[in-house]
Amino acid sequence: MPIKLVTTAAELRSHSARLLMQKQGASQGLVPTMGALHEGHAQLARTAVEQNDVVVASIFVNPLQFGDAVDLDRYPRTLDADLALLEAEGVDLAFAPSVDEVYPGGEPLVRVTAGPLGEKWEGASRPGHFDGALTVVAKLLHYGIPGAGLPPSGAFASSGVAGLPAYRAYFGQKDAQQLALVRRMVADLNFPVDIVGVPTVRSADGLALSSRNRFLSDEQREAALVLSRALRLLEDRANAHEPLDLGSAQDLVASQPLVDLDYFEVVDPGTLEPLAENCRETPFRGEGLAIIAAKVGPVRLIDNVPLSS
Ligand code: AMP
Numbered sequence: 001m002p003i004k005l006v007t008t009a010a011e012l013r014s015h016s017a018r019l020l021m022q023k024q025g026a027s028q029g030l031v032p033t034m035g036a037l038h039e040g041h042a043q044l045a046r047t048a049v050e051q052n053d054v055v056v057a058s059i060f061v062n063p064l065q066f067g068d069a070v071d072l073d074r075y076p077r078t079l080d081a082d083l084a085l086l087e088a089e090g091v092d093l094a095f096a097p098s099v100d101e102v103y104p105g106g107e108p109l110v111r112v113t114a115g116p117l118g119e120k121w122e123g124a125s126r127p128g129h130f131d132g133a134l135t136v137v138a139k140l141l142h143y144g145i146p147g148a149g150l151p152p153s154g155a156f157a158s159s160g161v162a163g164l165p166a167y168r169a170y171f172g173q174k175d176a177q178q179l180a181l182v183r184r185m186v187a188d189l190n191f192p193v194d195i196v197g198v199p200t201v202r203s204a205d206g207l208a209l210s211s212r213n214r215f216l217s218d219e220q221r222e223a224a225l226v227l228s229r230a231l232r233l234l235e236d237r238a239n240a241h242e243p244l245d246l247g248s249a250q251d252l253v254a255s256q257p258l259v260d261l262d263y264f265e266v267v268d269p270g271t272l273e274p275l276a277e278n279c280r281e282t283p284f285r286g287e288g289l290a291i292i293a294a295k296v297g298p299v300r301l302i303d304n305v306p307l308s309s
Pocket of ligand 1: 202
């Protein structure tokens, strides 16, 4: 079925409700994105299509989460290609609202606060980023609630939809801190949605796919491979039940002159607090997340791998 593009919340409600009725659907999935879609986003969409009767992907470059107006302006916008990619994956609806539709009164007075978890790592170099990101994710999760446009009360039973549809939203493990924060927001504020994390998609040489990779020169892209190589080193050591020796992996990154390392740590996957003990001399045991961020030329890159031993 061709994908349907909608730009207002009212259209999204009515079209998704109609689709749920037509398909007699029992579930709806939401895939929030900022567009400039690549195979990583396609994987999110594919997973959502496999698991749900109706799938909505949103495309919205959220001004609230950009500290820097230049970064916001130059964020790539490729709507036609995005729609083609989503359609190929079987997504039913693309929701691409304007800034005015999402923030009709200008910047919202009341926002979601990410708290201390939003102030470390990415939050430390991008103040306010996660408050802005969580605020828009909260709004998108509300826009995407299934059944909001179904006929009221008594008519519900005759809609063909049996009971309240399941509701799932899909986020990439690539943005591990965002995923951890979304999970906390949904738990702490009782959002009626299941959050599904999708593993990071990489190019064949290991670089995690990102909409910003297009701003890397060939030389910078080559240099950037040291991030995934260093993460892989830790993953191999964890799998071999060896000490992680984080220091030597950090040295590997530091030896690449085009890469300006911000942080490289092994943390608890839920709290993102460093797991210092596990990283040095003793064999790694338990669950961890190796996280890395670096500036390469004009681009800030982030990556991570889950560790389990
Ligand atoms: P963005 O459009 O960059 O805000 O990303 C939208 C969603 O796609 C987020 O949940 C990201 O974590 C996810 N995503 C971005 N890159 C990748 C990737 N390489 N692999 C898996 N998911 C990704």
